[in-house]
Structures are given as C-alpha cells and as structure tokens.
Amino acid sequence: MLKWLSLPLLMMWLWSPSWGEPLSLEQACQQALQQSPGIARLQARVLEMLQKVAEVEAGGNPRLDLQAGYSYMAPSLSFSGFPLIVNNNYRAGVILEQALATFGRLSWGRQAAELQVRSLEQELVRERQRLEYQVAVAYSRLQLARQAIEVAELSLQSRRRLLQDLNLREKAGASAKFEVLLAEVARAQDQQRLVLAQQQSQLAQSQLQVLLGWPRARPVETLPLPEGAQVPLPTPEQALETALKQRAELQAMNYAVQAAEARVHLEESQSNPTLGLQTRYDQRNATTFQTSNQWSVGLEMRWPLFDGGLARARSRQAEAVVSQLRAGRRELERQIRLEVEEALVRCGSAFENLEVARHNLTSAGEAARLGELRFRAGVSTHQEVLDAQAHLREARQSLFEAQQSLREADWQLQLALGLMIFRTADSRKSMRELRSTPGDESPGPVRKISDGRGGTGNGPAGHAFVAGRAEAGSKPAGRLEDFC
Numbered sequence: 001m002l003k004w005l006s007l008p009l010l011m012m013w014l015w016s017p018s019w020g021e022p023l024s025l026e027q028a029c030q031q032a033l034q035q036s037p038g039i040a041r042l043q044a045r046v047l048e049m050l051q052k053v054a055e056v057e058a059g060g061n062p063r064l065d066l067q068a069g070y071s072y073m074a075p076s077l078s079f080s081g082f083p084l085i086v087n088n089n090y091r092a093g094v095i096l097e098q099a100l101a102t103f104g105r106l107s108w109g110r111q112a113a114e115l116q117v118r119s120l121e122q123e124l125v126r127e128r129q130r131l132e133y134q135v136a137v138a139y140s141r142l143q144l145a146r147q148a149i150e151v152a153e154l155s156l157q158s159r160r161r162l163l164q165d166l167n168l169r170e171k172a173g174a175s176a177k178f179e180v181l182l183a184e185v186a187r188a189q190d191q192q193r194l195v196l197a198q199q200q201s202q203l204a205q206s207q208l209q210v211l212l213g214w215p216r217a218r219p220v221e222t223l224p225l226p227e228g229a230q231v232p233l234p235t236p237e238q239a240l241e242t243a244l245k246q247r248a249e250l251q252a253m254n255y256a257v258q259a260a261e262a263r264v265h266l267e268e269s270q271s272n273p274t275l276g277l278q279t280r281y282d283q284r285n286a287t288t289f290q291t292s293n294q295w296s297v298g299l300e301m302r303w304p305l306f307d308g309g310l311a312r313a314r315s316r317q318a319e320a321v322v323s324q325l326r327a328g329r330r331e332l333e334r335q336i337r338l339e340v341e342e343a344l345v346r347c348g349s350a351f352e353n354l355e356v357a358r359h360n361l362t363s364a365g366e367a368a369r370l371g372e373l374r375f376r377a378g379v380s381t382h383q384e385v386l387d388a389q390a391h392l393r394e395a396r397q398s399l400f401e402a403q404q405s406l407r408e409a410d411w412q413l414q415l416a417l418g419l420m421i422f423r424t425a426d427s428r429k430s431m432r433e434l435r436s437t438p439g440d441e442s443p444g445p446v447r448k449i450s451d452g453r454g455g456t457g458n459g460p461a462g463h464a465f466v467a468g469r470a471e472a473g474s475k476p477a478g479r480l481e482d483f484c
Contacts, residue, residue, distance in 0.1 A: 022221040025139050028212060029421065032135045033128060035213030042124040049120055053113040060099055060106045068092040082288040093282035100277055100299075104269030108262050115259035122252035129248065131211070132421045133411050138208040140407050143222050145201035147400045152194035155393040158368075159187040162385055165376070179381075186386050190393075225407065233347060239340045239417060246418030247336055253329045260322040267315040273303035336416070343413040350406040357395070357402035364388070364395035 023031075033039055070090045077085040099106070163183045170180055208220050234242070244250060279297035286292040304311075371388035374380035414421060 022223045024223050025136060025225065025421075028139050028208070029132045029135050031213070032131055032211045036127075036131055036211075038127055039124070039131065042120065042127055046117060046120045046124060049113065049117045053110060053117060056106070056109040056113050059109070060102070063097045065095045065097075066093075067095060079288075084288055086285065086287060089285055091282060091284040093280050093284075095278065095280040098277045099274065101273075101275040102269075103272035103274065104265060105272070105274070108266035108269055112259045112262035112266055115255045115262060119252045119255035119259060122248040122255060126248035126252065126418075129415060129418070129420055133415045135208070135211050136411050136421055137408055138204065138211055139222060140225060140404055142201065142204040142208050142220065143225065144400055144404045145197065145204040146222075148197040148397060149194065149201055151393060151396045151400070152190060152197045154396070155389060156187065156190040156194060158389045158392075159183065159190050162372075162375075162389070163187055182383070182386070186390075233344060236341055236344060239344060239413075240337055243336050243340050243417050244333065248418055250329070250332055250336065250418075253325065253332055257322060257325045257329060260318060260325050264315060264318040264322060267311060267318050270311040270314070271304060271307075273301055275299065275301045339416040340413075343409065343416040346409040347406075347413050350402070350409040354399075354402040354406050357399040361392075361395040361399045364392040368392040 068091065070088075072087055073085055073089060074087055075085075076083070076087050163180070166180045166183050170177060205220050206216065209216060209218065212220070214220070276299070277297075278300055279295075281293070281295045283293050284290070368385075368388040368391070371380060371385045375385045411421060
C-alpha cells in the first residue's frame with residue numbers, strides 16, 4: 001500500500017526541477033498549477049458536481065429493493081380446520097420500480113446540474129489564469145530585486161574607486177579631508193541600498209516559493225526574461241470584444257444564469273404528475289385467504305393537488321436567484337470593460353516609459369564616464385562625480401523598473417483579455433482572428449512587447465507574452481553592460 005502511495009510523489013519529484021537548477025517562467029507556472037491548493041479545491045468541486053449530475057440521472061434508472069418482515073400474532077384463529085390467523089408470520093419480497101415519465105423533473109434537474117459543472121470548469125480556468133499571472137509577476141519581481149542588487153553593487157564599486165582616488169589626492173595635497181568624508185558618506189549610503197535590495201530579494205523569493213509550494217530552504221534560480229517584438233495594440237473595441245468572448249468568469253456567470261433558469265423550471269415541474277411502473281414478487285406463509293407466493297405488476301400515477309404553496313415559493317425563490325445572477329453579470333461586464341481599458345493604457349504608457357528610461361541610461365552612462373575623466377584630469381570636483389554616479393545608479397534602476405512595469409502591463413492585458421500566459425492553440429487562433437479583423441485600417445501605435453514563447457514570433461495583435469526562458473537569437477533584457 002505504501003509503495004503505491006509513494007509512486008505519485010516519486011513521479012512528481014522526477015519531473016520537478018532539481019535543486020539549484022534554473023527555473024523558467026513556464027516551468028514555474030506549471031509547478032504552481034500542480035501545487036496550488038486553490039486549483040485542487042476547484043477540481044474537487046467539479047468532481048462533486050459531476051457526481052451531482054450522476055445523482056440526478058440515477059432518478060431515471062430502475063430501482064430494485066428487497067423487503068422482508070416477521071411478526072408474531074396471538075391468539076391464533078381457525079375455522080373448520082382452516083387457519084385464518086397464525087402465530088408466526090413472515091414475508092419476503094423483491095420490488096422493481098421504474099419511472100416512466102417525470103414531466104420535466106428529470107430533464108430540468110440534469111440540465112441544471114450539467115450547467116453548474118460547466119460554470120465550475122470556467123471558474124477553474126480563471127483561477128489558473130490568475131495563478132499564472134501571480135507567478136509571472138512574482139518571478140519578474142524576483143529578477144527585479146536581484147537586478148537592484150547588481151545595480152547597488154556596481155554603484156558601490158564606483159564609490160570605492162572614487163574614494164581611493166580621493167585618498168590618494170588627499171595624501172598628495174590635491175583634495176581636502178572634507179571631500180573624502182563626503183565620499184565615505186556616499187559609500188555608506190550605497191551599502192545601505194545594497195542591504196535593502198538584498199532584503200527585497202529575499203522577500204520576493206519567499207513569495208515565489210509560497211506560490212510554487214517549495215520549502216524555504218530551496219532557492220529559486222530564474223532565467224533572464226527576453227525582450228519582445230514590435231506588435232500593434234488592439235483598439236479598445238477589439239480588446240473588449242475579445243475579453244467578452246474569452247473571459248472565463250463571464251462564461252461561468254453565463255452558465256450559472258442558465259443553471260438558475262433551469263432550476264426555476266425544475267421547481268415549477270414539482271406540480272406536474274409522475275408516472276411509474278412497479279412490479280413485485282412476495283414469498284410468505286400461507287393461510288386460508290392468501291397463497292404462499294404472489295406476483296403483481298402495475299402503473300402508479302401521482303399528481304400533487306395541493307402542497308400548501310411550497311412549489312410556488314421555491315419557484316419564486318429560484319427566479320430571484322436568476323435576477324441576482326443577471327445583475328451580477330451586467331456588473332461583471334462593466335468591470336471587464338474597465339480592466340481592459342486600464343490594461344491598454346498601462347501598456348502604452350509602460351512602453352513610452354521604457355523608451356525614456358533607455359535614453360536616460362545612455363545619457364547618464366556617458367555623463368558618468370566623462371565626469372570621471374574630468375575629475376582625474378583635475379578640471380571638475382568630486383561632487384560632480386558623485387552626482388553623475390547617483391544619476392547613473394538611478395537610471396539603471398529606472399530601466400529595470402520600466403522593464404518590469406512593461407512586463408506586468410503585458411500580463412495584465414492578457415489577464416484582462418482572458419488569455420493564458422502560455423497559450424493553447426485555441427487562444428492563438430482567437431488572437432489571430434482579432435489581429436485580422438476586417439475594416440480596421442489603423443491598428444494603433446506600435447509597442448515593443450513579447451510573444452510568450454521566449455522569442456519574437458508572430459504574436460497576437462497588441463498583446464505581450466513574456467516567457468521565462470530565452471530561445472536562440474533572443475536578447476535578455478536588462479544587462480548593464482549593454483548600456484555602460
């Protein structure tokens with residue numbers, strides 16, 4: 001027994017990434033989906049509702065019962081030697097019942113249960129999408145935190161070089177002690193930033209470990225996220241149309257409304273008649289007026305004439321539930337529209353911010369290089385070098401933050417459109433249809449976003465799909481040597 005129970009755990013261990021091995025974003029999402037208690041809970045609810053469907057369908061199946069009984073009666077009675085009442089009485093029989101017509105009860109009950117299953121399946125899809133988004137954001141923020149450590153270390157190295165030059169200049173009488181002290185203060189501030197960045201990295205790693213279901217002692221090694229391709233953003237009308245078709249929670253709400261409507265019909269059918277077939281065979285003790293065995297077959301019809309208003313009250317209650325769900329669906333449609341428009345605006349501003357951050361880093365890197373040359377040539381003060389180094393550090397961090405903002409905006413747009421980060425063939429087909437919508441002459445501004453598979457292939461219009469591993473020919477984003 002223990003051997004069979006340990007087999008799934010062994011297979012999970014074999015397929016999971018080894019300790020210390022880099023984990024791609026796709027692998028992280030798959031690991032989180034496997035380990036998520038929320039996913040397991042919804043899967044169990046789907047299985048529960050499937051058994052509800054089986055329960056409803058069982059109402060139309062034949063039913064076979066065995067009945068047996070014994071009684072002792074006193075006094076016994078006989079007439080002219082023929083027994084009328086005996087002391088010991090027994091009876092055993094088999095009863096077969098089959099519903100012939102329920103007049104809507106069975107069909108509406110099965111339909112309500114099946115629609116509820118579909119609603120739960122869509123909720124499961126949406127939970128997967130939310131989990132993928134959370135993992136992607138946590139994965140990217142862990143990289144951002146580690147990039148902040150790299151920025152702080154590079155800045156600290158520059159401060160140390162400047163401090164060494166100032167110490168040499170002080171010994172030569174070319175610099176004052178005051179300048180050395182200011183450089184030491186700047187170095188201490190960079191050390192504090194490094195400690196803070198390390199703390200943020202530990203927190204980001206803990207968040208990702210919780211989503212992955214990993215122990216705290218198991219470190220998470222990430223892979224560089226690639227840069228994306230230039231694809232146009234969809235118009236708000238296109239994006240909203242896609243979201244209303246793809247959003248799983250809206251589909252779940254639609255199925256829930258249909259299931260509630262089926263329950264209304266189910267409650268109304270409780271006032272309808274029922275028709276059934278019943279046959280039974282009994283074996284019992286024989287008396288003067290009854291034989292030792294008996295077989296009977298017949299039809300049974302039942303028609304509730306008055307139930308005190310119970311069926312009517314339950315029907316009105318079900319109608320009120322339908323009204324609530326319809327109102328909730330309208331509210332959800334408005335919320336989807338707001339989320340789509342917000343995601344589109346965020347994508348556009350994130351790309352513009354990234355372009356500004358790249359230009360700023362190029363200028364800050366050149367200013368820092370010229371500032372050091374001027375200082376060593378004796379034509380500028382150490383304060384100019386400190387300011388240039390501070391601007392370079394801020395520009396580096398701003399670039400990484402801009403890249404992170406763009407990735408999160410891309411993933412937020414996918415979530416708003418109801419798409420998975422790692423798409424299936426159906427979602428890719430849907431987005432190709434969105435991109436080739438007739439009558440749209442101006443696809444919108446071009447944004448630099450990725451295609452979800454680690455490269456710059458044919459992604460859907462206006463949607464960035466950032467993967468956690470770089471394929472051949474792709475360029476990892478955010479390398480400092482590319483800018484300095």
